[in-house]
Amino acid sequence: MSDQAQPKGEKPTQPAAEDTKISPAELKKRAKAEKQARRAAQKEQTGGPAAAEPSTNGATEGGQEEHELKQKGGQQQKGQQQKSRQRHGQKPAQDSRPERPGQSSSSTMPPRRRPSQSNTTTSKPTLQPKKEKREIELFSHLTTHPRLHTAGTTASISKDIHPAVLALGYQYSTYTICGSSARCIEYLKSCRPLAESMGNAIRWLKKLIAEIDPAMPEHEAKDFLGEEIGRFVRERVVVSGKAIAATASKQIKRGSVVLTYAKSSIVEKTILQAWEQGTEFRVIVVDSRPLFEGRKLAESLIQAAPGLELEYLPFSGLAHAVRDATLVLLGAHSMLSNGRLLSRVGTASVAMQAQRRNVPVIVLCESVKFSGKVALDSIVLNEVAPAEELLLPFPASSAAAAGPSAMTSTTTKDDDDDEAPKLKHLKDWKEIPNLQVLNLMYDVTPAEYIRMVICEYGSVPPSSVPVVHGMANAMEV
Amino acid sequence: MPTSTVGHTPSLSTFLKSLKTNDIESSIELLVSLLKRRQIRNSRQCALATTHLLLSVVAKERIRDAQKLIERIRSVGRRLVAAQPREFAVGNIVRRVLGVVREVAEDNEDSSVGSELLSPGTPTTPGTSEARRPHLPKTFSEFTPLHGAAALPESFQTGLHASSSELESLAADSKPQRPSLMSSTTSYAAQGPSLTSLFSILQHPAGRSPAGSPGMSTPTAFSPSMKPSSSRPATPQRPGTASGPKEKMDIKAEVIDGIKELLDELDVVDSQIAENALDHIHSNEIVLTHTSSQTVQKFLMTAARKRKFTVFHAEAYPNNHEATHATILNGAAGDEDTDERWKPLTDMGITVILIPDSAVFALMSRINKVILAPHAVLANGSLLAAAGASTIARAAKTHHVPVVVLSGVYKLSPVYPFDTDELIEYGDPSKVVAFEDAAFAEKVDVVNPVYDHVEEDLVDLYITNLGGCAPSYLYRIVADHYRVEDVDLSSKEGVGAAVKAA
Numbered sequence: 001m002s003d004q005a006q007p008k009g010e011k012p013t014q015p016a017a018e019d020t021k022i023s024p025a026e027l028k029k030r031a032k033a034e035k036q037a038r039r040a041a042q043k044e045q046t047g048g049p050a051a052a053e054p055s056t057n058g059a060t061e062g063g064q065e066e067h068e069l070k071q072k073g074g075q076q077q078k079g080q081q082q083k084s085r086q087r088h089g090q091k092p093a094q095d096s097r098p099e100r101p102g103q104s105s106s107s108t109m110p111p112r113r114r115p116s117q118s119n120t121t122t123s124k125p126t127l128q129p130k131k132e133k134r135e136i137e138l139f140s141h142l143t144t145h146p147r148l149h150t151a152g153t154t155a156s157i158s159k160d161i162h163p164a165v166l167a168l169g170y171q172y173s174t175y176t177i178c179g180s181s182a183r184c185i186e187y188l189k190s191c192r193p194l195a196e197s198m199g200n201a202i203r204w205l206k207k208l209i210a211e212i213d214p215a216m217p218e219h220e221a222k223d224f225l226g227e228e229i230g231r232f233v234r235e236r237v238v239v240s241g242k243a244i245a246a247t248a249s250k251q252i253k254r255g256s257v258v259l260t261y262a263k264s265s266i267v268e269k270t271i272l273q274a275w276e277q278g279t280e281f282r283v284i285v286v287d288s289r290p291l292f293e294g295r296k297l298a299e300s301l302i303q304a305a306p307g308l309e310l311e312y313l314p315f316s317g318l319a320h321a322v323r324d325a326t327l328v329l330l331g332a333h334s335m336l337s338n339g340r341l342l343s344r345v346g347t348a349s350v351a352m353q354a355q356r357r358n359v360p361v362i363v364l365c366e367s368v369k370f371s372g373k374v375a376l377d378s379i380v381l382n383e384v385a386p387a388e389e390l391l392l393p394f395p396a397s398s399a400a401a402a403g404p405s406a407m408t409s410t411t412t413k414d415d416d417d418d419e420a421p422k423l424k425h426l427k428d429w430k431e432i433p434n435l436q437v438l439n440l441m442y443d444v445t446p447a448e449y450i451r452m453v454i455c456e457y458g459s460v461p462p463s464s465v466p467v468v469h470g471m472a473n474a475m476e477v
Numbered sequence: 478m479p480t481s482t483v484g485h486t487p488s489l490s491t492f493l494k495s496l497k498t499n500d501i502e503s504s505i506e507l508l509v510s511l512l513k514r515r516q517i518r519n520s521r522q523c524a525l526a527t528t529h530l531l532l533s534v535v536a537k538e539r540i541r542d543a544q545k546l547i548e549r550i551r552s553v554g555r556r557l558v559a560a561q562p563r564e565f566a567v568g569n570i571v572r573r574v575l576g577v578v579r580e581v582a583e584d585n586e587d588s589s590v591g592s593e594l595l596s597p598g599t600p601t602t603p604g605t606s607e608a609r610r611p612h613l614p615k616t617f618s619e620f621t622p623l624h625g626a627a628a629l630p631e632s633f634q635t636g637l638h639a640s641s642s643e644l645e646s647l648a649a650d651s652k653p654q655r656p657s658l659m660s661s662t663t664s665y666a667a668q669g670p671s672l673t674s675l676f677s678i679l680q681h682p683a684g685r686s687p688a689g690s691p692g693m694s695t696p697t698a699f700s701p702s703m704k705p706s707s708s709r710p711a712t713p714q715r716p717g718t719a720s721g722p723k724e725k726m727d728i729k730a731e732v733i734d735g736i737k738e739l740l741d742e743l744d745v746v747d748s749q750i751a752e753n754a755l756d757h758i759h760s761n762e763i764v765l766t767h768t769s770s771q772t773v774q775k776f777l778m779t780a781a782r783k784r785k786f787t788v789f790h791a792e793a794y795p796n797n798h799e800a801t802h803a804t805i806l807n808g809a810a811g812d813e814d815t816d817e818r819w820k821p822l823t824d825m826g827i828t829v830i831l832i833p834d835s836a837v838f839a840l841m842s843r844i845n846k847v848i849l850a851p852h853a854v855l856a857n858g859s860l861l862a863a864a865g866a867s868t869i870a871r872a873a874k875t876h877h878v879p880v881v882v883l884s885g886v887y888k889l890s891p892v893y894p895f896d897t898d899e900l901i902e903y904g905d906p907s908k909v910v911a912f913e914d915a916a917f918a919e920k921v922d923v924v925n926p927v928y929d930h931v932e933e934d935l936v937d938l939y940i941t942n943l944g945g946c947a948p949s950y951l952y953r954i955v956a957d958h959y960r961v962e963d964v965d966l967s968s969k970e971g972v973g974a975a976v977k978a979a
Contacts, residue, residue, distance in 0.1 A: 285921075288833060288834070288835040289792075289794050289833045289834075289835070290833065295910075295917075298917070298921055299917060302917070302920045302921070306920075309922075310920065310921045310922065311921065311922040311923075311924060312909065312910065312921045312922065312923050312924070313909070313923075313924050313925070313926075314794060314795050314864075314908075314909050314925060315794070315833075315834045315835050315865065315868075316793060316794065316795070316796065316834055316863070316864035316865035316868075316926070316929075317864055317924055317925060317926045318865070318867075318868050319864075319867040319868060319926075319929050319930075320864075320901070320924065320926045320929075321924075323898075344835075345833075345835045345836050345839055346834075346835030346836070346838070348838040348839065348872075349835065349837065349838040349868045349872060352838065352868075352871060352872060352875060353867075353868060353871065356871060377839075377842045377843075378838070378839035378840070378842070379839070379840075379842065379843060382839070390831070390833060429806075429831075432806065432823055433823060434822075434823040434824075434826060434827060434828045434829060435805065435806070435823045435828075435829050435830075435831070436828065436829070436830040436831070437830070437831045437832075438789075438830050438831070438832045438836065438840075439832075439833070439836075440832075440836045440839055440840075442839075443835075443836070443838055443839035444839070446875075
């Protein structure tokens with residue numbers, strides 16, 4: 001494997017992978033979560049790309065990869081990744097259910113695939129009854145992934161999954177890596193396609209694999225793929241990020257008040273670039289529960305640009321934040337083909353308030369995140385995060401975040417418990433009938449709120465998103 | 478919220494207890510300090526505290542003259558309002574009490590003077606009550622609490638009215654008195670009162686201008702009885718009207734009765750609002766609400782007895798999420814001193830879905846109705862509510878979802894929001910970033926606004942204890958409840974300065 005094929009994104013995964021090797025119990029949990037995530041992702045993927053790829057080609061390629069993987073222990077990681085990629089790449093061509101046995105029978109090592117498959121099916125029923133009651137009707141179509149820290153996994157798990165994959169899955173589920181860019185990079189090392197950028201990456205990779213001459217020797221093909229992946233990461237993510245930051249930072253003028261919501265790496269880059277250029281401006285960070293990404297953004301801005309004037313508001317202060325702002329910079333999870341922006345939940349409100357105050361809303365988005373999908377509202381295309389995330393920070397945050405008042409509140413809660421045992425805590429929400437907790441991940445911002453989308457091809461109106469998407473994601477390679 | 482959670486710190490209940498033992502002056506001081514320290518907050522608690530305080534002021538003071546009583550209440554009210562100008566309920570209650578005193582005083586005058594002078598043909602009963610009404614809007618529209626209407630140049634006011642009506646400017650003396658514009662709007666607003674309002678137009682200049690007016694033949698008879706207020710306290714007729722100490726005693730008793738009525742109103746206001754619930758919530762509806770509010774909970778519970786629906790509850794992080802969670806889980810807290818809680822909605826078979834504030838826009842397309850509880854309602858139909866309400870209301874407007882605001886009349890303030898910034902209170906930043914995170918907090922300006930101003934065009938319906946009405950009609954309810962001369966409590970001194978000091 002050439003060095004080029006090791007983009008920087010991989011580095012965090014490898015130490016983590018070593019960690020996982022140490023504790024097999026943890027490893028099991030991770031594997032489990034990863035599998036479920038992947039299952040969900042695969043479901044999602046089946047509807048996605050409509051690329052006409054000769055399925056046999058993909059299958060043989062996958063077989064080759066696996067075969068090689070088995071033989072070479074040292075190359076294991078890469079092979080694993082590619083193998084899993086292969087699996088996904090194949091998905092659209094064949095139907096999801098029958099595909100697996102077919103593939104595993106054709107591949108040289110069925111046991112690896114089978115246990116995982118059986119595990120997921122066996123573990124499903126144990127989780128299902130608990131979840132069913134809790135699913136909110138409107139969102140029953142959206143899969144809720146039980147996250148690691150919540151899912152009490154007892155089922156046996158195949159140890160054949162490569163630790164790097166598990167570690168990455170773990171990172172996804174704990175939001176260590178969250179946001180489409182980071183996930184896209186990471187995707188190329190492993191897999192859990194959820195972000196649109198991942199979808200595009202898969203499609204690209206699939207196409208690439210289809211184009212490879214089947215006569216090419218295995219290791220050559222693999223090297224080639226590795227190089228191509230490295231190139232893809234550099235071109236589409238790293239370089240385009242720089243290009244966008246360069247363009248967007250010109251929008252930040254002296255005296256500007258830049259408002260941003262949650263955390264986007266590209267917005268961060270833009271702000272830092274403008275700061276390095278010596279522009280004097282102010283940044284307002286609006287944050288929301290439960291992820292508090294804005295806080296992370298603020299912290300890293302403090303680190304990277306000491307002296308930058310920063311204001312930090314909770315989501316409830318949005319109306320006040322927008323009042324002062326002169327520019328709203330938003331990151332994207334994905335740009336949809338009808339010009340709408342799919343981004344962290346709450347973004348739509350930010351854009352709405354900004355538009356009402358006539359503050360220009362600019363979306364910074366690499367073309368790899370452009371999507372062929374369309375959506376009218378935030379209900380259909382969305383991800384429901386487990387409700388526990390909304391709850392768990394609650395005692396922690398009130399204890400940590402609200403100092404004295406939290407102390408009093410917790411003490412009174414104890415008091416309440418003493419005098420009236422019927423008082424419940426939100427932690428027990430599952431026991432309370434009719435109570436549900438909804439933790440959405442994304443929302444869709446209407447196109448009319450967006451003044452401009454800056455991608456590496458330049459600045460375009462939201463209506464031009466499908467054009468750029470066609471250019472960037474369909475034609476290229 | 479320290480008040481609602483901590484039992485031993487001063488709160489409404491401790492204040493009410495101390496009110497029985499302490500003398501007036503120290504009670505006033507206590508309430509002022511409680512308000513300043515935000516140990517009494519929320520419209521309801523402020524309203525209750527103020528009413529009780531004024532009740533004991535009236536009961537314990539040995540003032541017999543109505544005019545002096547008004548002055549006394551005004552001065553107390555000024556101190557309370559200056560202590561916490563953003564708790565509009567305090568000012569509202571003071572104004573209501575002043576209105577009670579004035580009404581009682583006028584009734585007495587009517588009985589003494591009116592019985593002799595008013596001809597039987599004149600529509601006395603509706604006239605006395607209705608004729609006062611039209612005074613108001615002109616003043617509240619010029620009035621903004623924190624800058625103080627007093628700041629407005631007189632010439633500006635008169636100029637305004639002169640432009641509105643030629644005849645008016647001729648008739649008006651130095652005080653800009655008769656808003657003809659306004660009376661015409663009243664006639665739009667309500668069919669019933671319009672007659673009397675027009676009647677009062679005619680009447681008013683008659684008292685003022687030597688030219689007289691065609692409508693009334695007995696202007697002198699009316700001026701003391703009908704508008705003692707507009708012809709300010711110092712009107713020469715006034716001392717003559719009160720005929721003896723016996724009547725003055727009656728004034729006090731009647732005022733106390735009036736204040737007690739006010740207390741009763743505060744008691745039943747939620748139930749009265751809740752009575753409307755079934756008119757507004759149909760079965761299988763999806764309702765969104767925000768923060769914890771007794772009024773909203775009671776409203777939803779009333780509907781829940783008959784119908785099944787779904788409630789999305791936004792949690793109002795970081796200022797009120799704990800109370801919101803408690804409300805969802807354990808039911809709304811009753812009055813804070815009683816530990817009773819109502820049943821939570823979930824116990825009544827209502828599906829309650831807790832969401833973070835940020836998810837509101839995403840869900841709005843599936844929501845049928847947004848129900849908000851305000852902190853204060855302003856005269857133009859806009860309102861102040863917990864932070865985040867503006868985003869919710871605007872998202873609802875975007876999705877054409879009706880926004881219903883449940884508000885007792887005591888939250889209705891004659892304040893007109895010229896500058897919404899000054900109405901917003903900024904809360905404890907440690908709720909956003911903990912003090913322990915000093916490294917972070919030092920380098921970042923942490924802002925935590927407590928209230929949002931929601932524009933009147935975002936609200937579709939107000940439900941008060943008097944029934945439902947459009948935001949555009951609110952000024953009329955204001956006019957019914959507050960007397961024009963009480964709107965600006967701070968007329969004696971600049972409240973604007975006091976605010977800055979506080």
